[in-house]
Amino acid sequence: MHLLAYIIVYPLLWIISIQPFRILYFISDMVFVLVYHIIGYRKKVVTENLKLVFPEKSEKDILAIRKKFYKHMCDMFLEMAKTMTISRKALQKRFILKNPEAFKEIEKGDKSILLMFGHYASWEWVLELQNQTSLPGFGVYKKLNNKYFDRLVRNIRAKYNTTLITTKETVSTINHNEAKGLKSVIAFLSDQSPRLSKDVYWGEFMGIEVPCFTGAERIAKKLDLTIAFLKVNKVKRGYYESEFILLSENPKEFPDYELTDMFLREVEKQIYEAPEYYFWTHKRFKHRNKKPTK
Template identity: 50%
Template sequence: MQLVVYILVYPLLWLISRLPFKIIYFISDGVYVLLYHVIGYRKKVVRNNLVLAFPEKSDEERLLIEKEFYKHFCDMFLEMIKTLGITNKQMKKRYVFTNVEVMQKLENEGKNIMIMMPHYASWEWVFSLNSMVKSKAYAIYQPIQNKYFDRLVRNIRSKYGTTLIKTYESRNIIAAAKETNELITVGIISDQSPMLQRARHWTKFMDVLVPIHVGAEELCKSHGMIPVYLKVKKVGRGYYQATFKILTENPSVIANYEISEAFMKETEKSIREAPEYYFWTHKRWKHKDKVPKEFQKDTSKAVSS
């Protein structure tokens, strides 16, 4: 059945990927009407998240963010498909790295790099970075249940030479690179909500206490990787600017969880600047009512559990 669905859908995806951007966004407008006004995809989740994150805003202000988010959400989905047919010239024009020299300097110093990014603006086109750096690129990702679409997504994201790896593979790959002195860059999206039983650190995100992922920090500290935040701004429909910010050049000597907290603070800054570009369909705050007992009396600082 998975193969049948793939065979039926793939020709349509291929066709869309060959269309000019003007038509791509015309289709996106239609998908928005269907997804938001007809289906109402995850609308309740989005609204609850916006109330939690922006209690100071009026219902009208949050509704505007909501609608703009769904429009961007549809654009991103079509842009991912368009990656199949986008040219290098189009990519360089539409996804601009403002300070790639930060990455190149770290590489010249022989440093392995961990790029940490949130579900914000666009992360699908960040893979084009691989054409501008010399290190071997990996991206940690979650496989799609349909193995044929999973292979398609891996092919799309590997267009510029990035190798996609599963979470459990990352430690061995990074350790092997360290053993052989191979220069690598690993990308990871780190703003998801961890499973409660695996949560080791809690902090405030948009003024709500939640558990956060700390795996990227642990890899940096144990393998001497430099954590770099990738700040992405949407500057126009289908146009983005990505800027690198080093979170620390000495990950092994700073206190535990400072890297993870710095990442969350940078993410929050981006959200407050333009909230419509965050991925509000995620249940990012689903554990907010399950704060560890030892921390319930004082929510002014983070906690490890």
Template identity: 65%
Template structure:
């Protein structure tokens, strides 16, 4: 069944990927009408999340943000497909790095770098970062259940010299590279909700106490690596700008969970600036009432 699903969907993804950008966004407009007005894909989740984190906003304001979000969501889905065949020239034009000199400065520390970022704007096209560093590129991700699509995603990333490593492979892979003195930039999408456990860290995100991922911080402190945040801004449709912000050069000197909190504050700033570009379809706050006493 996995292979059948793959051979049915892959040709559609490929056809979408070869569309000129102008036509791609016309298709996105049509997809928006379908997803928002007809299918209503996760609209209850989106509106519930927005009302929860923005209790001061009126229903009209929530509705405006919701519509803008679905426009962006459809754009993002098709941009992900476009990654299949996008040229290096196109990617360079559409995903700019504001301060590449910060990459070079961190490289001079001669240590691998933990790079944290959120599900905001375009994380898929962040593979363009690899062009601005001589370090090995690693991206931690959750392995897809369909092995054929999982292999496809890995191939797409490897075109730009970024290696995907699953959450289960993270420690072993990074330790192996460190033992060989191969320096890496290790990307973590760290803003979603982990599974509940007794050891989970409960932090504040958008004014609400929720369980938080701490894997990036723990790895930075264990291996004594600098920690940075990648701020991605959507400039206009199909165009993004990334800015690297160093959170800590000496991660081991920070108290437990302090780096995680610093990261969350940066994501909050992005959301406050333009909430429509955050990934509201995720149930980020589903455990908000389940913190142990």
């Protein structure tokens, strides 16, 4: 079944990817009508999330944000397909790093860089940062169940000199590189909801107490990595700007979970500025009110 799904879906993705952007966004507009007005994909989840984190907003404002979000989401998924065939020159034009000098300055140090960012604006095109550094790039991801699509995603990233690794492979990969005297950039998406466990860290996100991923912070401390945040903003349709923000070159100096909280505050700032570009279909707040009592 996995192979059959790949055989059916891959040609469609490729055909979409070779379209010029004006056609791509025309397709996105049609997909929006299907997903938002006809199917109503996860509308209830998105609405509940928005009402939860913006209790002060009116029903009209919530619905306006929701509609803008779905339009952006459709654009973003079509842009993901476009990544299959987009040229480096085109991607470099559409995803800009505003302060490359800050990235270069940190790159001069003697440590690898752990780069954290959230599901905001465009996380797919972050791979363009590979053109801003001479260091090898690694993206930490969850392996896809369909091995054919998993291989496709890996191959697309490899085209931009980025290697995908699972969470379990992260420490061994960094240690292997360090043993060879190689520095690297390791990218983490860290704003999703982890599985509940008795020792999970509960922090505040958008004013709500939720369990939080702490893997990036723990790895940065264990291996003494420079830790930074990548802020991504959507400028207009199909164009994004990013900004490199240093969190710490010495993560071991920070109390446990402080760096995780710093990361969450940066993600919050983005959401408050333009909430329609956050990925609201995630059930980020599903474990609220489930914190075990001592």
